[in-house]
Amino acid sequence: MKKNILELHEVSMFYGQVKALQNITFNVREGEWLAIMGSSGSGKTTLMNIIGCLNKATHGAVFLDGEKISRLNARDLTVIRRDKIGLIFQQFHLISYLTAVENVMIAQYYHSMADEKEALAALERVGLGHRGRHLPRQLSGGEQQRLCIARALINHPRLILADEPTGNLDEANQNTVMDIFHQLHKQGSTIVVVTHSPDVAAHAQRIVYLEFGRMVKDVQNAHPHGRAGAPAEAGR
Amino acid sequence: MKDFSWGGLIVAVLGLLIMASPAYFFPVCETMISTAAGGSAPMKCFWTGRAALGGGGMIAVSGFLLLLAKHPGVRLGLAFLPLCAGLLVILTSNLLIGVCPGAMMPCRMGTLPALSFFGFLAVLASGCIAVSAGRRMAALGGAIRRAGEKSGPYGEKGAENGERA
Amino acid sequence: MKKLTSWALIRQNLSRKPVRTGILAVIVFLFSFTLYCGTVIGQGLSQGTRTTAERLGADALFVPYxxxxxxxxxxxxxxxxxxxxxxxxxxxxxxxxxxxxxxxxxxxxxxxxxxxxxxxxxxxxxxxxxxxxxxxxxxxxxxxxxxxxxxxxxxxxxxxxxxxxxxxxxxxxxxxxxxxxxxxxxxxxxxxxxxxxxxxxxxxxxxxxxxxxxxxxxxxxxxxxxxxxxxxxxxxxxxxxxxxxxxxNLDFVVVAGMITDMAAKLSFFSRCIHVFSGVLWVLGALVMALVFSALIRERKKEFAVLRIIGASRSALGRIVMREALLVSLSGAFAGVAAAMLVTTLFNAYIGAVLDAPSLEPGPLYRLAAAAGALLLGLMTGPLACLPAMRKLGRIDAYIIMREEL
Structure with a gap:
């Protein structure tokens, strides 16, 4: 049995009287692909912020790669986030005045050292090798999301955390992105995808359902959307 | 900053300043010298003032043309006009014609430094325009070359590959 | 290989907003220019006055009434x-x-x-x-x-x-x-x-x-x-x-009195210049502080993204600080260079306009004045962005995220 990358014990989040999350407990094993599903207001964004070291839970314990992160201060959380987590967003969150390759390199820069060759290779992996010199606004939505993925992967994170990664994409681009996720999964990456879309969740091995801040279901997906047979030869 | 288009305005204003300096802002000496023949002739600085009128006019006109020109190649070529004219203004007032020798004469105290200063600024501004236009020319050349290699300005084929997979 | 550093980010950002950058640089330019010109011209006048007193060597002059x-x-x-x-x-x-x-x-x-x-x-x-x-x-x-x-x-x-x-x-x-x-x-x-x-x-x-x-x-x-x-x-x-x-039918001039009069006029002049530079500096710093504060608000999202990908708060602070420094540097440098050019070229003209004996100060004094004006101008930006820096502390990645999700 593989070790746990992520462990949540009785995690709760209260905003004053509002209980955004209550007693969430689950583990994610190394190499696992987990989807966290729920409608808006179910608390999944709050959960994602806690896992992504963007916020701290008010109660409970969170372990990431064996380290208890639930009591760390903001500065240490920044370090953990930088070193262990690759974040992918619905809105891409790219820096508008930097080219594609620079957007990847900036993540390298804050992690360790910018290396253009490596950054270009990362773009190549998501099929953007020829787009390195373009600005985000010159890229399509699907390309921007793939750029965001390349940036998330560049520092070899222990955990890939994606928030509605296909929320702003049409179906064709959605497929491309999910293909990349399948490829990453096959290479052994641990993936947590937060989504409201059953289609996206269906790709995962395991799905955790949230409702009104509580975990209502934790199920193994016996038949993940098998696209593994057609991995993205993205953009070659 | 990319195409420095307002640089033309600066050059044009400098040209006008150079034209106006010897006549209004820093007038040249008014007195005439009497010649051996008994007549009278204007002094050196008068002719420097005339030369500045011409040089400044050339700078002003090329500044206005730079305001209109869009293509970096045209801008690059045009920028050399005020650059050389600015040098000419500096050279005529300092060397080629010069001004009166007296340290306290208005042309030496006012006109000469004014022409040198504005001329220097005109050279500087047109130099900046030339450099930025030159860079854009190089960028344009690179883009055209890349487009030739990829058979499309942005190599759209690659993106389609990714989406089809 | 092209290097990507904070400096590259800063340069890109500054050249992306040429008008804003230009206005900030012009503020510092004006300040450094005034400071240098005022100091050097003031010194030239007081040197001129001193030599007048020394050279004259007489205590009083008697002239026709x-x-x-x-x-x-x-x-x-x-x-x-x-x-x-x-x-x-x-x-x-x-x-x-x-x-x-x-x-x-x-x-x-x-x-x-x-x-x-x-x-x-x-x-x-x-x-x-x-x-x-x-x-x-x-x-x-x-x-x-x-x-x-x-x-x-x-x-x-x-x-x-x-x-x-x-x-x-x-x-x-x-x-x-x-x-x-x-x-x-x-x-x-x-x-x-x-x-x-x-x-x-x-x-x-x-x-x-x-x-x-x-x-x-x-x-x-x-x-x-x-x-x-x-x-x-x-x-x-x-x-x-x-x-x-x-x-x-005599009239007289007491030299000491004449010099004192002139010295008073001079000290008034240099006080005016320094008050003017001070006002310019305060106003400039205020405008810059406002611009930097607006700039940080405007770039909240960009900074949040940088925070998310692992930039520490102090790294964001460095970006803002260095931007301010770079803007100040270009403004102060251009200001001092222009001021040196103007005071050197127009030295005689300035003396004639001010109607007072004037000697151009020596190169050492001018160099010191240039260094001073450069340094003070250079400090403007970083000082002005200090108040805005506190805003950076409030940029917490998750808050931005919550606003958007």
Whole structure:
């Protein structure tokens, strides 16, 4: 049995009287692909912020790669986030005045050292090798999301955390992105995808359902959307 | 900053300043010298003032043309006009014609430094325009070359590959 | 390989907003420019004043009644003027108690000299009694001046050995003087009797309008007095003018008072400049603080993204700080460079406009002033962005995220 990358014990989040999350407990094993599903207001964004070291839970314990992160201060959380987590967003969150390759390199820069060759290779992996010199606004939505993925992967994170990664994409681009996720999964990456879309969740091995801040279901997906047979030869 | 288009305005204003300096802002000496023949002739600085009128006019006109020109190649070529004219203004007032020798004469105290200063600024501004236009020319050349290699300005084929997979 | 560093980010960002960057740089430019110009011009004026006091060496000047202002402008700025009084006064005043040295000078305004088309101040000096011009002429010429020789101020055109035509007579330049920053720079000096003869023989001679009772062969323009040590100059001057005023129709200028007046004018000028630079600096810093605060608000999202991908708060602080520094640097550098150019080129013009003796300060002083103006200008941006920096602390990644999700 593989070790746990992520462990949540009785995690709760209260905003004053509002209980955004209550007693969430689950583990994610190394190499696992987990989807966290729920409608808006179910608390999944709050959960994602806690896992992504963007916020701290008010109660409970969170372990990431064996380290208890639930009591760390903001500065240490920044370090953990930088070193262990690759974040992918619905809105891409790219820096508008930097080219594609620079957007990847900036993540390298804050992690360790910018290396253009490596950054270009990362773009190549998501099929953007020829787009390195373009600005985000010159890229399509699907390309921007793939750029965001390349940036998330560049520092070899222990955990890939994606928030509605296909929320702003049409179906064709959605497929491309999910293909990349399948490829990453096959290479052994641990993936947590937060989504409201059953289609996206269906790709995962395991799905955790949230409702009104509580975990209502934790199920193994016996038949993940098998696209593994057609991995993205993205953009070659 | 990319195409420095307002640089033309600066050059044009400098040209006008150079034209106006010897006549209004820093007038040249008014007195005439009497010649051996008994007549009278204007002094050196008068002719420097005339030369500045011409040089400044050339700078002003090329500044206005730079305001209109869009293509970096045209801008690059045009920028050399005020650059050389600015040098000419500096050279005529300092060397080629010069001004009166007296340290306290208005042309030496006012006109000469004014022409040198504005001329220097005109050279500087047109130099900046030339450099930025030159860079854009190089960028344009690179883009055209890349487009030739990829058979499309942005190599759209690659993106389609990714989406089809 | 292209390097990507914080500096690259900063450069990209600054050149992306050329107007904003330009305005900020212009603010710093104006400040550094004013500071440098004010300091250097102020120093030039005070240096000019000091040399005036040193070179003059006299404690008081006596001139014909009503010409006290004329002699001042003649001494300080070399404005040509002519006025006449009786030479005997200088003989008589020599006997007064407390008077150590007395000499007379003759001022003649030429209408035109061959060297220049502007009128020149001609000063006749008495070689036997002179203590005002001689001491610093000696450094330029170490023998008695011949009858056909003149000594010229530093701003008169012509080399030693060249001839000057004055009132139709050719005179040889025997020496040139060091720049003094005052009227002597544009004056031509010659022996007093020779000067008087030249004047009388010239076309001006017949039209010379001498006051009644003045001997055509014994008139001078001013009498300069040096008091004996430990003498109350005011008292001495009062005593002399009371005793001789009626006989010679006198007016006087106390040199110390003249210099004090000018020093007061100067200190007012430099105070004005410094107050103006200070106001400019405060206003500029305020505008910059506002711009930086708006800039951080505007770039909240960008900073949040940087936070998310692992930039620490201090890394964001460094970005803002360095942007401010780069803007200040370019503004301050251009400002000081332009100011140096302007003050050097227009030095003579500035002196003429300000109507005061002015000497350009030495290179060391100018360098120090440049360094000071550069440093103060450089500090503007980083100081101005300090208040805005607190906003950065409030940019927490998750808050931005929550706003958007």
């Amino acid at each position: 009503g010409y006290d202002a004329k002699v001042q402008s003649s001494l300080l700025r070399g404005e040509p003027s002519s006025f006449y009084m009786d030479r005997r006064f200088s003989e008589e005043v020599r006997q007064e108690k407390g008077v150590e040295k007395v000499t007379a000078q003759l001022f003649i305004a030429t209408l035109k000299a061959s060297c220049c088309t502007l009128p020149v101040q001609l000063i006749g000096i008495d070689p036997e009694t002179d203590f005002v011009v001689r001491p610093w002429m000696a450094s330029a010429i170490d023998r008695p001046m011949r009858d056909d020789e003149v000594v010229v101020g530093s701003k008169i055109v012509g080399q030693v050995g060249d001839t000057l035509t004055l009132f139709g007579k050719e005179l040889t330049i025997a020496a040139r003087l060091e720049p003094t920053g005052m009227g002597f720079d544009t004056s031509v000096f010659l022996e007093i009797d020779r000067a008087r003869r030249l004047l009388l023989a010239s076309e001006l001679g017949p039209r010379l309008n001498l006051p009644a009772g003045l001997d055509r062969n014994a008139f001078v323009s001013s009498t300069l007095i040096k008091a004996a040590p430990a003498t109350d100059i005011k008292e001495l001057v009062n005593r002399i003018s009371q005793k001789y005023a009626a006989a010679y």
